[in-house]
Amino acid sequence: MKTKAERNKIMKRVAAQVLIALAIVSFWRGVWGLMDLYWFAGNPQLSFIMSILAGVGLLLILHDIKDLR
Numbered sequence: 001m002k003t004k005a006e007r008n009k010i011m012k013r014v015a016a017q018v019l020i021a022l023a024i025v026s027f028w029r030g031v032w033g034l035m036d037l038y039w040f041a042g043n044p045q046l047s048f049i050m051s052i053l054a055g056v057g058l059l060l061i062l063h064d065i066k067d068l069r
Contacts, residue, residue, distance in 0.1 A: 002010075040047040 035047065035051065040050060
């Protein structure tokens with residue numbers, strides 16, 4: 001059985017992880033919201049296609065950079 005101090009430490013870690021997860025989700029929600037407003041705003045299909053191409057392109061570029069590993 002865990003002591004009270006161990007349980008408190010676990011609860012603090014869980015709370016920190018939940019806050020980090022919320023921060024990440026909020027960041028990406030904001031990024032996607034801005035992309036919806038400014039990245040080919042009048043043409044959602046083109047916006048989706050360009051987003052996919054940009055993401056794949058960045059992944060390919062970053063994969064080829066040896067210094068990041």
